[in-house]
Amino acid sequence: MTRFSKRLAIALVFLTTSSASLAEAQSAAPDVPPSAAQPHVTAIKAGHLMDVDAAKVLDNQTILIRDNRITAVGPSVTIPAGAEVIDLSNMTVLPGLIDCHTHLADGIHDPEPVNRARKLPAQLALESVPNARAMLESGFTTVRDVGAYRALTDIALRDAINRGDIPGPRMFVAGAYLTITGGAGAMTGLAPDVTLPWDLRYGIADSPWEVRKVVRQLAHDGADHIKVLSSGAVLTHSSNPNSREFTPEELHAAVDEASSFGLRVEAHAHSPEGIKNAIRAGVASVEHATLIDDEGVALAKQHGTYLDMDIYDEECIQEEGKAGSMPKDFLEHDAELGRAQRENFRKAVAAGVKMSFGTDAGVCAYGTSGKQFAFMVKYGMTPMQAIQAATSNAADLLGHSSELGSIKPGKYADIIAVEGDPLTDIRVLENVKFVMKNGKIYKP
Ligand SMILES: [Zn+2]
Numbered sequence: 187m188t189r190f191s192k193r194l195a196i197a198l199v200f201l202t203t204s205s206a207s208l209a210e211a212q213s214a215a216p217d218v219p220p221s222a223a224q225p226h227v228t229a230i231k232a233g234h235l236m237d238v239d240a241a242k243v244l245d246n247q248t249i250l251i252r253d254n255r256i257t258a259v260g261p262s263v264t265i266p267a268g269a270e271v272i273d274l275s276n277m278t279v280l281p282g283l284i285d286c287h288t289h290l291a292d293g294i295h296d297p298e299p300v301n302r303a304r305k306l307p308a309q310l311a312l313e314s315v316p317n318a319r320a321m322l323e324s325g326f327t328t329v330r331d332v333g334a335y336r337a338l339t340d341i342a343l344r345d346a347i348n349r350g351d352i353p354g355p356r357m358f359v360a361g362a363y364l365t366i367t368g369g370a371g372a373m374t375g376l377a378p379d380v381t382l383p384w385d386l387r388y389g390i391a392d393s394p395w396e397v398r399k400v401v402r403q404l405a406h407d408g409a410d411h412i413k414v415l416s417s418g419a420v421l422t423h424s425s426n427p428n429s430r431e432f433t434p435e436e437l438h439a440a441v442d443e444a445s446s447f448g449l450r451v452e453a454h455a456h457s458p459e460g461i462k463n464a465i466r467a468g469v470a471s472v473e474h475a476t477l478i479d480d481e482g483v484a485l486a487k488q489h490g491t492y493l494d495m496d497i498y499d500e501e502c503i504q505e506e507g508k509a510g511s512m513p514k515d516f517l518e519h520d521a522e523l524g525r526a527q528r529e530n531f532r533k534a535v536a537a538g539v540k541m542s543f544g545t546d547a548g549v550c551a552y553g554t555s556g557k558q559f560a561f562m563v564k565y566g567m568t569p570m571q572a573i574q575a576a577t578s579n580a581a582d583l584l585g586h587s588s589e590l591g592s593i594k595p596g597k598y599a600d601i602i603a604v605e606g607d608p609l610t611d612i613r614v615l616e617n618v619k620f621v622m623k624n625g626k627i628y629k630p
Contacts, residue, residue, distance in 0.1 A: 225252045227269040228625065230601065232279035235259070236608070238578045239592050241570050243609065249279070251599040254625035258595055272627075274603045274620060280573065281592050282327025282355075282600030282623060283615070284580035285555045286452075286494050287473055287544025290317045290331050290357065291340035295551055297512050299335060299422065300375045307336040307385055314343050318354025320553030323629050325618030327600040328356040328590055329547070330583070332413045332452060332473065335373060337362035337388035341408045353628055356600075358584055360452075361409035362389035364400050364440060368424065369431045370415040370454060375423030394439035397432070401440060405447035412444045414469070416453040417460030420503070420519040421549070427456035427519050428477065430463065437467035450585060452494070456523065458482055465491045471542060471583055476527040478534065486539045492583045494544035495531045497565060498558035500524030502550035532566040541567070542583045543576035556616040559608075569612045599625040 228251040235247040248263040249256060265271060292302060293313035302310060321329060334340045340359035347354035362385075363371025373386045389404075391397040401412055416432050418425040432440070441451045453464035456476040464472055465485045471492035475482070478493070486493055503520050506512035535541060543562070545555040562572040581591025589598050603620035621629035 226625070227252055227266055228272060228599070229263075229265040229269045230272045230279065230622075231275045232277070232603075233275040234278040234607070235593060236278060236280040236573065237592070238281060238570075238574050239594070241574070243278070243607075246275070247279075249593060249599075249601065251625050254599055256593060256595055256597050256599050259593055272620075277603040277605055277619065278607055278614075279593070279601060279603045279620075280608070281577045282590075282602055282621070283325045283556070283576045283618075284328040284330070284543065284584070284590065285321070285326045285545055285547055285576070286330040286332075286471065286492075286542045286580050286583055287496055287546050288321065288329040288331045288555075289333060289546070289548035290314055290321060290329065290354070290552070291334040291343045291359075292336075292548055295548065297421065297506055297516065297549075299373060302335040303373060303376070303382070303386060307339050310334075310336050311339045311342045314339065315346075315352050315354075317548070317552040318343060318347060318352060318357075320551075321547065321555070322353055322355045322623060323618075323621060324553040324556055325602040325604075325615070325621055326355050326555055327602070327621065327623040328580070328584070329358070330411065330452070330544070330580075331357050331359045332454075332544075333360045333363040333371060335363075335386060337385040338407055339385075344410075355623065356590075358410040359408075360411055360413035361404045361407055362400075363413055363415060364389045364391060364397065364404075365415040366390070366431045366436075367392055370417065370419035370422050370425050371413070372422070374425065391436070394435050397436045397439040398443040401443040401447070401449075405444075405449060409449065411449050411470075412440060412451045413473075414440045414451055414453050414464070416455040416464045416472075417457040418519075419454065420456070420523060421516050423513070423515060425519065427523060429457060430459045432463070434463050434467060437463055437469070441468045465489050470585075471544075473544065474527065474546075475530065475534070476523050478530050480533075483530075483534050483537050483539060486534070487537060490540060492540045492542045492579070493531075493534050494542045494583070495527060495534070496544055496546040496549070496558070497524075497528050497531050498561045499546045499549040500527070501557075528561070528565050531562075535566040535571070540579065540583075541571070541575050542579050543572070554616075556618065559612045559615045563612045569609045572612060573608060573615075599623075 344357035365371030
């Protein structure tokens with residue numbers, strides 16, 4: 187459906203129904219058909235329930251779900267006759283996890299970006315179908331997907347999931363990388379006389395007005411947020427992670443233009459200057475934040491900026507380095523950065539900066555994001571803080587706290603369960619046993 191006809195359809199709904207049902211029509215997740223006269227009622231018996239808002243575990247709770255929404259939670263909720271009862275009384279039940287930094291739509295795992303130029307966008311989109319399934323089945327019911335090399339393949343993947351064509355998490359997508367010429371989000375490593383197809387140069391911008399133009403195009407094409415690259419990158423050819431890329435003027439233009447479409451901006455940044463430029467420009471989160479200095483930590487706290495630090499994927503980069511499958515220049519970029527990032531993560535946690543959970547999924551195998559929890563605890567978080575980073579904090583960063591991030595009446599029925607107690611052994615989150623998204627069970 188084009189954006190125009192979607193608006194028309196919403197307008198028609200408005201003309202024929204009350205305004206209350208208009209709100210429902212706009213916010214209802216699309217992969218569950220609109221409820222007929224008989225709603226589907228599900229009751230989950232939770233032995234232990236993680237209340238991430240109150241930072242405590244409640245015992246023997248019942249969660250009542252009507253179609254795709256939670257309607258009641260408590261110790262003495264009456265289960266209506268005819269309800270489907272799911273017994274998780276031996277398990278710990280948590281809100282669906284949220285990974286705020288994924289790349290699901292880049293096809294099969296491949297550390298060499300140039301290989302995306304060897305495949306058509308349709309191939310990459312279809313190769314990405316198992317990525318989405320692996321993410322969901324590992325307990326991540328929502329992702330903020332922060333860029334695809336072939337622009338808009340992420341939108342195709344998101345929409346296929348929303349239609350119910352394929353299983354996958356709720357995707358909030360960037361559409362493309364907004365980056366300088368030759369920048370961290372550009373397709374580099376090719377001869378200078380190679381002319382790239384439109385979707386491999388979609389997000390390149392070299393002035394505030396070019397930045398605004400790309401943001402306008404992304405908003406029109408259906409992006410849910412904007413990803414800018416404010417420093418060089420580790421996994422990009424001819425890039426220096428310690429550099430500055432976009433200028434403060436360009437970053438301001440991105441945030442200002444995005445805000446006029448109701449979109450938030452996240453900034454990739456490794457270098458101290460790239461990080462601080464992005465925070466001062468008003469981004470919602472800094473990705474990686476690898477070399478953040480004390481001034482950067484103070485600025486993030488002052489501005490309420492989230493740090494979305496992928497402190498696990500270093501393991502996979504080094505492992506692939508040993509196996510010989512990681513390009514050599516990427517390993518040179520990476521030397522020492524992993525260690526510095528983990529130390530700076532500890533510093534930011536201690537300073538009380540807002541932290542979200544983001545893994546750069548795609549660097550490690552899809553479906554292994556849960557392994558980052560143990561590293562977040564190792565580097566200074568309590569288990570509850572690590573879980574909040576991937577639930578209530580992540581929902582706040584997305585701007586969807588009223589619908590996601592905890593198990594509360596009115597929110598989407600995105601619910602997972604694990605064996606054991608994640609507060610005493612965080613690694614149980616690496617093995618999620620039950621997954622429900624939008625009221626539908628994907629892992630029984
Ligand atoms: Zn990334």
